[in-house]
Amino acid sequence: MSAQPRTRASGIGRVLVAVYAVLAMAALGRSIFQIIDRFDEAPIAYSLSAAAAVVYVLATIALATGWDRLAWVTVSFELVGVLVIGTISVVVPELLGLQGASPFGPKATVWSVFGAGYLFIPLVLPVLGILWLRKRSRAAVEA
Template sequence: MSEQNPASEQNPAVDGAATRSGPGRLLVAVYAIFALAAGARAGVQIATRFSEAPLAYTLSAVAALIYILATVALALGGRTSRRVAFAALSVELAGVLIVGTLSLADADAFPDATVWSGFGRGYAFIPLVLPVIGLYWLRRTRPAGAGSAPAGTS
């Protein structure tokens, strides 16, 4: 019978794999799917009709890059990766809120939808909820001794 470390039972980040274990695996998988979906969509739009909506298509490409960064950072889960994930998720949340608001306030500026248009309405609002869940997961799995500071700060 092997002994288990009680600290790792209370805080899974002790082993360094917390962001990619348990529910974190699902989070990483969803981010990977969104990276693929947003990247493919942006690639096709930019290659075939960029002049129709350059802002929207560029924002979709930026979203894809942020999703890729978040996927990798969450999957790695080390100290630096957690900081990168915190930054990526924060930028993503800000992007969804800003682009979502602007796309509703000035529809003419967005003749075609982005991943973040209408707060992610075209993707069942997952782009709005996903960074909130990701930030919560980073906070929940922060290493022992990290105090109450956010996961991306020291």
């Protein structure tokens, strides 16, 4: 049908890329600061936070360039991460050294309480990402 290459993200996918980029910057900035400022306070949580940030950066790049395999891996990793770490941060926060930490406080990480400190965007975004990737791969099969 269309002669345009389907490799790059287009249409609403571009919005997804933009929101991912902002979240990647937010997570990366905060995690760099936490590691410089007070890594000793919650090393496990802050390491996870840094890993999450790097994955957000990779996901942004993958979505923007149409590298679908990397996009699937990184977006799925984020969904698992926000669910697992979100649950741990609510049920057994001491496991992460986060006892008594508010999701909006200085010990908050991007995945604490399912990303509550980030308006739950970390929870919603991977779901939207997976829906969009599915739609895209289906469109590619039909084309």
